Amino acid sequence: MKDRSVFTPSNGTFRINNLNRTDGAEYILETFDSNGRKSEPRTLQLSIQAPVSSVLLDSECLSQGEMKVSCSSEGGDSPQYSWTLDGHTLTDAQLLSGNKETNIITLKQDVSGLLVCSVRNHVSNVSKGEKISTCGFIFINCTLPDGTNISQWVFSANNTLCIDPTTMIVITANSLLVSVLRAVVSLSLLGGIAIYFAWKKKKYKKAETSTRPRIKDHPENSFEMVEL
Structure with missing residues (x-):
């Protein structure tokens, strides 16, 4: 020293x-x-501390539509973390679990916006932001015809619950209309084929009858008239 x-x-x-x-x-x-x-x-x-050199954000969607976000820093001794969403401090109402002063948080299903993680110690302060969106889940709340109440988060693309009854009626009506049109087209096609073969059969019989020789009423004629 x-x-x-x-x-x-x-x-x-x-x-x-x-x-x-x-x-x-x-x-x-x-x-x-x-x-x-x-x-x-x-x-x-x-106290000897190394400064924070960089910050990395990593996010992933969980099974029920929550979003897990982790904030990691390169270098830096005794780092302290803080989070903001669209410029405002992240609130407990937006968190499903975790503390807003830790490096790993879990956001609720409807949270979206510009998320910023700040890492600081006594000698440095570094921030990193990332635009996040929801994981495609929607909240449904309805009562089925059998009286069952459904209240939960579901993935919107695969949702088959709590569908509007009017939408179901329209879908059923459209399906019925398509089926009727298909049946009419099929019957029309079969009927046309039957008429065509009946006409061909009748024409064939007529042609067969007309090829038989006709003898004129006057036997003195030495020839026969054959109509083809």
Whole structure:
């Protein structure tokens, strides 16, 4: 320490050069007057901290539509975390679990906006923001025809519960109309095929009858008239 430290009595400054982690400790200053009497000592607790260099945000959707967000920092000793959403401090009402002063939080299903994580210690303060959106879940609350009450979060794309009855009627009516149209087209096609073959059969019989030879009423004629 002697080779790296300097004390200046005129202004009471104590300087340590080439500081390292092992220099963190309790330092005591003792002063004496001209008669050698010691005055009240002064104590200083020196803490060595590395600054935070960068912050990384990572988010993932959970099974019920919640969003888990973690905030990690590179370097930095004794980091402290804080969160904001759209410029305002994150509230307990927006959190499903976790403390807004920890590096991992879980947001409720309807929370979205610009989420910012700030990491600080005594020598630095670094922030990182990320635009987040909901995980595609919606909250349904209805009573089924059998009296069952449903109140829960469901993934909107796969939702088959609490469907509007009018929508179901429209869907059923459309399905019935399509089925009727298909039946009419099929019957019309079958009927047309039957008529076509009946017409072909009748024409064939007529052609067969007309090929038989006809003998004229006057036998004196020496030829026969054949109509083809």
